[in-house]
Amino acid sequence: MLATWSFAVTTTDASLVSRCQNADLTAFNTLVSRYKDKIYRYVYRMTGSADDAEDLTQEVFVRMYTSINGFRRDASISTWLYRIAGNLCTDSFRKNKNARFDTSLDAPLESADGDNAAGREIADESNAPDTLFGRKELSEQIETALAKLPPKLRSAVILHDVEGLAYDEIAQTEGVPLGTIKSRIFNARAALRESLKNYLSA
Amino acid sequence: MNEQSCQKIQPLLAPFVDSETSPQEREQVERHLQGCAVCQSIVDDFAATARLVSTLPTPTLSAGFEAALARRIADSSLAPKPVSLWNKLLAWWEDTAPNGVRVAPTFAVAAVMLLLIGLPTTWLLTGRNVPLGITKQVVATPTTDAASLVASDPAIAELWDEHRSFAAAQPLGDPAQSLGEEN
Numbered sequence: 001m002l003a004t005w006s007f008a009v010t011t012t013d014a015s016l017v018s019r020c021q022n023a024d025l026t027a028f029n030t031l032v033s034r035y036k037d038k039i040y041r042y043v044y045r046m047t048g049s050a051d052d053a054e055d056l057t058q059e060v061f062v063r064m065y066t067s068i069n070g071f072r073r074d075a076s077i078s079t080w081l082y083r084i085a086g087n088l089c090t091d092s093f094r095k096n097k098n099a100r101f102d103t104s105l106d107a108p109l110e111s112a113d114g115d116n117a118a119g120r121e122i123a124d125e126s127n128a129p130d131t132l133f134g135r136k137e138l139s140e141q142i143e144t145a146l147a148k149l150p151p152k153l154r155s156a157v158i159l160h161d162v163e164g165l166a167y168d169e170i171a172q173t174e175g176v177p178l179g180t181i182k183s184r185i186f187n188a189r190a191a192l193r194e195s196l197k198n199y200l201s202a
Numbered sequence: 203m204n205e206q207s208c209q210k211i212q213p214l215l216a217p218f219v220d221s222e223t224s225p226q227e228r229e230q231v232e233r234h235l236q237g238c239a240v241c242q243s244i245v246d247d248f249a250a251t252a253r254l255v256s257t258l259p260t261p262t263l264s265a266g267f268e269a270a271l272a273r274r275i276a277d278s279s280l281a282p283k284p285v286s287l288w289n290k291l292l293a294w295w296e297d298t299a300p301n302g303v304r305v306a307p308t309f310a311v312a313a314v315m316l317l318l319i320g321l322p323t324t325w326l327l328t329g330r331n332v333p334l335g336i337t338k339q340v341v342a343t344p345t346t347d348a349a350s351l352v353a354s355d356p357a358i359a360e361l362w363d364e365h366r367s368f369a370a371a372q373p374l375g376d377p378a379q380s381l382g383e384e385n
Contacts, residue, residue, distance in 0.1 A: 161255035186216040
């Protein structure tokens with residue numbers, strides 16, 4: 001049942017790609033609605049900024065449309081889209097070296113003396129449930145820990161833990177050997193273990 | 203457990219947590235973990251970091267995303283570009299080349315280009331009768347003969363004699379003393 005379903009999805013993707021190659025906008029829109037949330041989630045976790053992520057996600061699909069004739073059918077369309085997205089993120093980091101998390105909706109707001117202003121505001125709200133605050137704080141800590149990782153390690157760990165890609169799919173996306181992905185994920189986990197040590201037993 | 207066996211096993215710990223090891227590797231790690239609390243704690247922490255990252259809330263795109271994208275795509279200047287000759291060549295190379303060579307198509311093309319351009323150029327520059335890489339042997343000769351130069355001008359002849367004289371070969375004395383003598 002599952003095999004039949006996944007086969008059907010694959011063939012549909014292939015036929016959508018073929019139609020897209022002939023500038024069929026309906027096929028393009030179907031591909032967009034199928035993959036937009038995944039690509040946005042990946043780019044959002046890479047950049048940490050909702051606005052940047054939305055712009056970059058648009059750019060990913062514009063590139064998909066204009067370069068669809070260069071798409072090699074030996075990879076899946078999602079792998080190809082993650083690859084375009086990863087490259088665009090890298091370009092954006094290069095252009096805007098210190099912008100990461102500048103406009104993040106989730107990053108903690110720090111005042112000049114290093115006090116966590118956002119955390120303090122929420123903590124003062126007596127009617128906010130403790131669990132909600134705890135979860136928000138934890139998410140912020142995880143995002144900050146991810147932000148500290150070099151982009152290549154961050155990408156590998158997000159593609160695995162958030163997007164659910166297998167190591168060989170990540171290797172195909174990043175265009176590197178499987179061994180490189182193993183060591184990137186090992187290094188990413190070791191760094192996250194250090195940054196998040198206070199939250200690991202929870 | 204000794205440190206050496208931990209060092210050997212640790213690169214396998216992330217693949218172990220993510221179920222990306224071969225059955226043999228899995229067995230090797232499991233055997234190691236039975237006697238190593240340090241590596242077991244790394245495995246537990248790695249699994250916990252994976253769990254934490256996967257629990258991050260899913261962000262949602264704004265409602266107008268698809269409409270905005272459709273407007274951009276509808277712009278007549280945007281249309282699927284035809285595949286470039288270079289991409290066709292790359293695709294052909296990746297389909298036909300053996301595995302080992304496939305990884306570096308750019309280097310392969312560069313090497314062929316170098317041969318195509320380099321060989322005829324070397325051949326033209328070195329002369330057609332000379333084997334590649336070997337230039338004609340030329341014996342270096344001075345442009346002017348010293349003896350004829352000395353003979354051509356009495357002033358040069360005088361300087362030449364002075365230069366070759368016994369006095370010129372003597373070590374220099376104390377310059378202050380020689381000045382004093384002159385005075």
